[in-house]
Amino acid sequence: MNHELLTALPEAPPTSSLAGAFKATLARDLRQALRRRSELINPLVFFALVITLFPLGISPDKALLATLAPGLLWVAALLATLLSLDGLFRQDLEDGSLEQLLLTPQPLPLLVLAKVAGHWLLTGLPLALMAPLLGVMLGLPSGAFGVLIASLALGSMSLSLIGAIGAALTVGLRRGGVLLSLIILPLYIPVLIFGAGAVQSAVNGMPSLAHLAILGAMLALALLLAPLAIAAGLRLSING
Amino acid sequence: MPSQPASDEVRSAPPLLAVVALGCERDERWLFEGLDLSLHAGEILQVEGPNGSGKTTLLKILSGQFHDYEGEVLWRGQPTSRVRDDFLGSLLYLGHQPGIKGTLTALENLAWYQALGGQPQAKVEARRELAWAALDAVGLAGFEDMPAQQLSAGQQRRIALARLHLTPRRLWVLDEPFTAIDRDGVQALEALLLAHAQRGGSVVMTTHHRFSQASRLRRLCLGAKEGEKAEQGSEQGSEQGVGGKDTASTQGASA
Amino acid sequence: MTADSDSPQAPARKVRPRKGGLWPWLHRMGAPATFFAASQRWLPWLWALAIMALVAGSVWGLAFAPADYQQGNSFRIIYVHVPAAILAQSCFMLLAVCALIFLVWKIKLADMVATAAAPVGALMTALALFSGSVWGIPTWGTWWIWDARLTSMLIQLFLYLGVIVLRGSFASRDSGSRAASILALVGMVNIPIIKYSVDWWSTLHQPATFTLSEAPPMPASMWIPLLMMVIGFYALFGALVLMRTRVEVLRRESRKQWVRDLLSPSSRARPDAAVVATEGDKS
Numbered sequence: 068m069n070h071e072l073l074t075a076l077p078e079a080p081p082t083s084s085l086a087g088a089f090k091a092t093l094a095r096d097l098r099q100a101l102r103r104r105s106e107l108i109n110p111l112v113f114f115a116l117v118i119t120l121f122p123l124g125i126s127p128d129k130a131l132l133a134t135l136a137p138g139l140l141w142v143a144a145l146l147a148t149l150l151s152l153d154g155l156f157r158q159d160l161e162d163g164s165l166e167q168l169l170l171t172p173q174p175l176p177l178l179v180l181a182k183v184a185g186h187w188l189l190t191g192l193p194l195a196l197m198a199p200l201l202g203v204m205l206g207l208p209s210g211a212f213g214v215l216i217a218s219l220a221l222g223s224m225s226l227s228l229i230g231a232i233g234a235a236l237t238v239g240l241r242r243g244g245v246l247l248s249l250i251i252l253p254l255y256i257p258v259l260i261f262g263a264g265a266v267q268s269a270v271n272g273m274p275s276l277a278h279l280a281i282l283g284a285m286l287a288l289a290l291l292l293a294p295l296a297i298a299a300g301l302r303l304s305i306n307g
Numbered sequence: 308m309p310s311q312p313a314s315d316e317v318r319s320a321p322p323l324l325a326v327v328a329l330g331c332e333r334d335e336r337w338l339f340e341g342l343d344l345s346l347h348a349g350e351i352l353q354v355e356g357p358n359g360s361g362k363t364t365l366l367k368i369l370s371g372q373f374h375d376y377e378g379e380v381l382w383r384g385q386p387t388s389r390v391r392d393d394f395l396g397s398l399l400y401l402g403h404q405p406g407i408k409g410t411l412t413a414l415e416n417l418a419w420y421q422a423l424g425g426q427p428q429a430k431v432e433a434r435r436e437l438a439w440a441a442l443d444a445v446g447l448a449g450f451e452d453m454p455a456q457q458l459s460a461g462q463q464r465r466i467a468l469a470r471l472h473l474t475p476r477r478l479w480v481l482d483e484p485f486t487a488i489d490r491d492g493v494q495a496l497e498a499l500l501l502a503h504a505q506r507g508g509s510v511v512m513t514t515h516h517r518f519s520q521a522s523r524l525r526r527l528c529l530g531a532k533e534g535e536k537a538e539q540g541s542e543q544g545s546e547q548g549v550g551g552k553d554t555a556s557t558q559g560a561s562a
Numbered sequence: 563m564t565a566d567s568d569s570p571q572a573p574a575r576k577v578r579p580r581k582g583g584l585w586p587w588l589h590r591m592g593a594p595a596t597f598f599a600a601s602q603r604w605l606p607w608l609w610a611l612a613i614m615a616l617v618a619g620s621v622w623g624l625a626f627a628p629a630d631y632q633q634g635n636s637f638r639i640i641y642v643h644v645p646a647a648i649l650a651q652s653c654f655m656l657l658a659v660c661a662l663i664f665l666v667w668k669i670k671l672a673d674m675v676a677t678a679a680a681p682v683g684a685l686m687t688a689l690a691l692f693s694g695s696v697w698g699i700p701t702w703g704t705w706w707i708w709d710a711r712l713t714s715m716l717i718q719l720f721l722y723l724g725v726i727v728l729r730g731s732f733a734s735r736d737s738g739s740r741a742a743s744i745l746a747l748v749g750m751v752n753i754p755i756i757k758y759s760v761d762w763w764s765t766l767h768q769p770a771t772f773t774l775s776e777a778p779p780m781p782a783s784m785w786i787p788l789l790m791m792v793i794g795f796y797a798l799f800g801a802l803v804l805m806r807t808r809v810e811v812l813r814r815e816s817r818k819q820w821v822r823d824l825l826s827p828s829s830r831a832r833p834d835a836a837v838v839a840t841e842g843d844k845s
Contacts, residue, residue, distance in 0.1 A: 073502050076475050080396025083424060091422030095411065102410040102454075163404025164419075166372060171423045172395040232748055236741045240731050250724035250745055253717050254752050257759035264763070285755070296748050299665075303740040306373050334735045335817055375668075375736060 085173045089181045092168070096185035106154075110147040110190045111197055117143040118201045129206045136205040137215075137266035141259055143201075144194045144219055145226060149255075151190045152230040153247055155182065156238040156301065165238075166305050176294035179301065183231045183294075191223030207270065214269035214279070221282045222262035228286075228293040229254050235300030258285060321384035322347050323509050324369065324478060329378035331364055338364055339529055342378070348477075349523060351500060351510040356529030362513040363403070363482055365529065369511055370400040370480045396424075399476035401484055405467035409456030413447060413466045414438050416455060417473060424474045441472040446492070461487045471499060479503065481512035592669045594811045595820045601804050608801040615794030623787035630784075636700040639693050641788060645795035646690035647711075650718060651753075653683030653799065657725065658750035661743035671807075673739045674814065676746065677729065678806035682799060684722035691715050710764035714757050721749045735814075 100107050121139050122132060132139075159165035159182075169175060198219050199212040207215070233251035237243030265278035322345035330340040338361030346352050354362050367373040369380060371387055371394065380387045382394040407416050417438040442451050445465040455463055464487050471479065479500075485493055497518060500510050504523045518524055591597050623641040630637035660676035663669050694712045695705050706712070725742050732738035780788070815821050 073472065073499070073506055074475055076477050076507055080393060080476070081424070081474070083396070083422075087422045091419050095408070095415070095419045098415065099408060099410045158408075161404065162408060163402050163406035164408065166400070166402050166404075167406045167420070167423070169372060170370060170395060170398065170400050172392045173423070232744075236728065236744060237731075239737070243731075246727060246731055249720070250728055253720040253724065253756070254748065256717055257752070257755045260759045260763045264766070288755075292748075292751060296744055299744050300741070302372075302374075303737050303744075306367065306734075306737065335814055 080172075083172060085177060088171060088173050088178060092178060092181035093185050096182060097188065100185070100189050107189060110151045111193055113150055114143050114147040114194055114197065115201060117146060118204065121205075133206040133208070133270075136202060136207040137211070137270060138263045139205060140198055140202060140207070140215065141219070141222075141263040141266065144198060144223065145255055145259055147194055148190055148223055148226045148230060149248055149251060151186070152227075152234045152251070153237075153244045155186055155231055155234040156304070157234075157243075160238050160304065165301065169301060169305060175298040175301070179231065179235075179297045180290075180294055183227050183297070186231065187224050187227040191227055192220060195219035195223060207266075210272075211266055211269040214275045215266050217279060218262045218265040218275075218282060221279060221286060222258045225258050225282070225286045225289045226255060228289040228297075229258075232293055232296045232300060235297045235304060237304075238301070239304035258282065261285070322381075323383060324511070325381040325384070326369070327379045327381065329365075329368065329376060329380065331361060331368060331373075331376045333364070333375070344527060346509050346511065346525075348507045348509055349504050351504050351518075351524050352512070353518075353524060353526045354511065354513045354529060355515070355526060360529040362529055366400075366480055366482050366511065366513060370398060371395060372400075397477040398480065399470060399474065399478070400480045400482075401467055401470070402482050403486075405464050407455050407463045407466050410454055412452050412454055413442055413458075413469075414451045416466055417441065417469060420470055421473065424476075437473060438469075441469040442466070444472045445469045446495075461489060461492070464488060465492065468496065471503070477508050479508065479510045479512070481510065481514075483513055485514050485516045592671050594671055594674070594815050595818075597671055598808060598811050598824075601808055605801060605804055608797050608804065612794055612797035612801055615790045615797060619787045619790030619794050623784075623791060627784050627787055628781070633701065636697060639697045641791045643690055643693040643697060644788060645792045646686045646693060647715065648792060649795050649799050650683060650687040650690050650715065652796075653679055653686060654718065654721070654746070654750060654753060657683065657746040661746040664739065664743050665747075670739075670814070671811070673743065674810040675803065675807050676742065677739075678810050679803045680722060680726050680729070680742075682802050682806065684719060684726060686795075686799070687715060687719045687722055691719060708764070710761045713764065714760045717756055717760070718753065721753070725749065 118139065121135070125131065125135070156165060159168065168178060171178065195216050198215050199207075202212060202215055203209075230247075230251050232254075233247045234243075236250070237247045240246065261278050261281045265275040265282065268275045268278060325345040326342055329342040331338045342365075344352070354365060356362050364373060368376050371380075371391070382390050382397075387394045408419075411419075414435065418434065421434050421438060439448075439451060442448060445468050447462060447465055447469065450458060450462065455466060458466075468484070468488075484496060488496060493516065497516075497520075500512075501520065501523065503510060591600065620641060624638055627638070629635050656679055657676050660672040660679070663672035664676070691712065694709075694715065698705055698707055698709075698712075725745050728745055729738045729742035732741060812821055
């Protein structure tokens with residue numbers, strides 16, 4: 068090691084840009100996920116597996132499955148999201164980069180949004196895009212596919228945001244996974260009701276724009292408040 | 308609180324980092340209480356104490372990660388909560404874990420820190436050049452494009468240490484920086500810390516390492532006994548124990 | 563600049579004791595020792611109020627109030643169900659308020675109250691759920707129906723359990739307190755959203771004929787005992803939470819001098835020992 072690089076200390080600390088930090092954090096998470104692709108497809112496989120269980124557990128009757136399809140698809144996608152949440156901050160905590168994230172001058176609630184956005188891009192969005200495939204298997208009318216994708220894409224953003232609160236609160240606990248489900252699932256209920264409701268009304272041939280609008284309103288509220296709770300949760304979790 | 312310093316001397320040089328009547332109580336147990344200390348530019352503070360005496364907690368308080376304390380932490384005479392941006396922008400903290408992602412290469416790891424810390428060079432190429440030079444400085448030239456998980460624990464720590472070269476930060480808070488570093492690395496790091504002090508920077512660190520050269524070094528001993536603390540300042544380095552490696556002798560020296 | 567206390571000469575400290583009001587009182591009560599001594603005086607009154615209101619309300623409600631013209635005698639379960647349901651909601655609000663006080667002003671007593679209140683609130687929720695499903699037998703002919711009211715109550719029970727379990731999961735009590743406080747606030751924001759979502763969902767699927775909550779206009783002989791029961795439940799809840807908080811105070815402050823003084827044999831005889839200890843401790 069040499070220390071020729073040590074330049075004179077600046078009087079004022081260097082100014083840093085929030086956008087740069089946000090982009091770098093998001094890019095880092097995406098790049099990491101792309102290098103561990105097997106973990107990337109876990110939620111998708113889980114989604115498909117759970118959907119496979121329903122015909123086996125209930126009945127292969129096409130009409131019955133078609134009635135249940137909106138709810139089944141939404142519940143399975145919700146559980147797949149939940150499953151992936153436990154790892155959202157865990158690695159960052161274990162390798163020490165979480166405390167580094169907390170020590171940046173940028174506002175933490177906005178930086179954690181980058182983490183949440185990464186989570187949505189890697190789980191929520193793929194789940195939404197995959198859902199029509201499973202919809203076919205459950206006999207969901209093809210007219211509802213558009214609404215299925217839209218409701219899942221929109222709703223899973225809220226799921227990622229709300230779930231990140233639970234992930235932040237439980238990341239310091241050794242077995243946080245089960246606890247995470249307990250504290251987060253009740254909070255998921257409104258999103259589930261309106262998400263599945265949107266698909267259901269599309270199946271019934273009714274307009275589902277109102278449902279999507281309510282999902283959007285929930286997303287707006289979650290975007291506003293969840294980052295604060297996530298940041299507070301992370302601050303307590305790094306101190307064990 | 309007086310807004311105007313009393314004398315010119317104080318106004319010209321408030322300590323870089325000061326702690327006034329700091330106390331930390333966790334779960335109804337006082338880790339430390341009534342701690343006063345001030346760190347001026349160019350000083351290195353070595354925090355010592357047995358396990359569980361609150362060294363890491365003190366460092367977390369000083370680096371603004373832990374807020375449940377009594378008393379005040381002042382950055383250049385101002386509460387850190389009030390000058391948060393300036394304080395965090397001047398701080399470089401290295402914790403127990405190096406904060407390095409195994410799937411990313413050394414350069415990619417550093418790039419994230421450059422983006423977070425506001426490297427003044429906006430150009431990607433210039434940033435890369437700087438990161439490369441920093442890696443070279445910690446002896447990792449040739450490893451910059453390897454995923455960090457293929458490197459040894461010591462090499463991963465060196466990636467973290469490369470950050471010291473990377474961004475000019477005034478205050479370094481280092482938690483056991485000598486862990487997993489080989490003998491050459493230890494010497495180089497020691498020289499680096501002294502060079503940083505020489506350019507007017509300050510260091511707070513926990514370590515049981517004995518500096519071979521102790522100018523600018525001050526020591527703080529936490530938890531020498533239950534509820535007691537002892538501060539030890541020695542500008543001349545008269546208190547350095549060259550042979551004493553264990554905490555017992557340190558306490559003996561400070562008692 | 564009208565009040566005396568604003569003039570620079572007058573030391574603020576001298577003026578303070580003359581100022582009464584809620585805020586200074588709350589501030590004094592924030593000290594666990596003061597609270598411990600004062601709550602000892604409140605407890606007998608709360609218990610007396612609880613027992614009187616509950617006995618009078620239940621005798622009146624169960625024996626003397628007229629039977630409902632639609633539901634017959636089965637409506638009488640509202641004398642348990644409605645107060646329990648109201649308490650279940652109030653208690654979560656209490657948790658959220660305590661959480662806010664604890665997180666913002668770092669008053670530990672608020673967290674102790676929240677610790678003490680959460681299980682009582684969960685119990686009230688369970689009681690409301692149980693009484694609701696018992697009411698379901700004569701009304702709907704089944705123990706459980708996915709009625710909006712019962713469904714929200716069930717979700718609320720899960721929220722309570724989440725807060726209680728999260729608090730207990732941390733090795734450090736301070737971390738557990740913070741985590742539970744954050745979750746309580748998040749839950750409080752969500753409760754109205756959950757409630758309206760479930761209501762909407764319920765009307766979509768099955769327009770309910772009866773609901774326990776929106777009873778038709780009642781004659782005074784029906785609602786006065788109900789009011790008494792509600793008051794009784796509040797007093798009972800207050801007494802239970804107060805008692806549990808006192809235990810929590812002792813548990814957390816067991817290393818403090820005032821608790822040691824309190825528990826030492828010489829001072830046990832004097833009921834005002836805690837007050838004396840407070841003055842010494844708070845110096």
